[in-house]
Amino acid sequence: MSTRPPQDDDRPQRGEHRQAPAQNSAPDLDAVMSERRALTNLAYRLLGSLADAEDVVQETYARWYAMTPERQAEIASPGGWLTKVAGRICLDQLRSARARRERYVGEWLPEPVPGGTGWSLGRDAHSTADPADRVTLDESVTMAFLVVLDSLTPAERVAFVLHDVFRYPFADIADVVGRAPAACRQLATSARRHIRAAQTPVAPATAQRAAVVSDFRQAWQAQDIKALVALLDPDARAVTDTGGLVQAGARSLAGAEAIARGLIELFHRVPDLTVEERAVNGLPGLVIQQAGVTVTVMALEVSGDRVTDLWAMRNPEKLGMWRVGTAGSTETAV
Structure with a gap:
């Protein structure tokens, strides 16, 4: 394969330019829905299934709109929140997929x-x-x-895709994976070795x-x-x-x-x-x-x-x- 994964450095991180919404004002609907493309990109790369990716995005938005406008207004970065939730849902699906794959017929x-x-x-x-x-x-x-x-293991896949493909910092990835930033860095490094070996x-x-x-x-x-x-x-x-x-x-x-x-x-x-x-x-x-x-x-x-x-x-x-x-x-x- 031809993809050359980035080096183990933290590049400019996605979302650093985001501004917090005005106090006591729910985020603009267009701004929230504009994250759909990025979420679909992320979920497809994590799950390898468009149908599952669409389900993840729908579930992510359902959780967003289940919150009150006041709670939404407290979230400084709606895009970051949506990504975190989508990442966690994908991680749960990847973990359960291993059991489902055992029942899958053939390759x-x-x-x-x-x-x-x-x-x-x-x-x-x-x-x-x-x-x-x-x-x-x-x-x-x-x-x-x-x-x-x-x-890759589910945690390796999530850490690698979020960091190397979508340029999220390990501090944010830690909230998704449930491990320390240093551990997430090691997960991404391990994933990178596997990918380079298969090139x-x-x-x-x-x-x-x-x-x-x-x-x-x-x-x-x-x-x-x-x-x-x-x-x-x-x-x-x-x-x-x-x-x-x-x-x-x-x-x-x-x-x-x-x-x-x-x-x-x-x-x-x-x-x-x-x-x-x-x-x-x-x-x-x-x-x-x-x-x-x-x-x-x-x-x-x-x-x-x-x-x-x-x-x-x-x-x-x-x-x-x-x-x-x-x-x-x-x-x-x-």
Whole structure:
């Protein structure tokens, strides 16, 4: 993966410019609701699920509006309060997710989202949709990054994302995680080590990634196993998330030849498949459709001129954004 996490220093912190509301005056509604975008960004990176992220944001605002106007007026930084509450809800969900994952059928992958530089919640990315409903995609939401985040402990994930991605100080993170600031710093440092260890040695530019993905699609559709093997790293890995709701071949494959044969077998087993190049979590990926319906979204990690990882989402419950009209209507070209 190509994301290079920041160093272990405290950069300029988010929210330092906020001014406290006037005395005995509840915060302006627009100011409070303008935090929705940041909260959705945060919750998606912490949970890897858009549906869960939306639930967290709704719950966060429900708790805000459950307070009296007088109590709201006492809060100097509404954005900080909302972030703290959302972070705590996400932390609780991450802790309970471990038990839920034990009951999940097969491999679990983060929910893929369509888009290059941005995506909207079920609306045209070029429309006049409320910016509060828009999430900006960057390297911290690539599938490779989210998969590594999922390997961290809940506390490590929250500390790292809040500090390294959203630039919150450890003093504030301590209130979310329930540990001392120094302990939160160690959590972020530990998370950073895991992420660096998983980085792709040679991360190509987006244009080169797109060229490799395009060649891969053409070789796949031509059912050219030799070309596919040449485009796959010898130690490539492929993981498929079905949620136990659809049939699939092997949920996990390793090695270029095994993956290539599995992909070609899919074309033999399932008729009328088409493969399109689309942006998946901000990077070039593939969307597989059957009779015009999206059945698989595939994120690919590229190192140099070869594909090293393939993450295929086939769980229909995680393909909702790809089935609202067409995925192309919700994405911005890379």
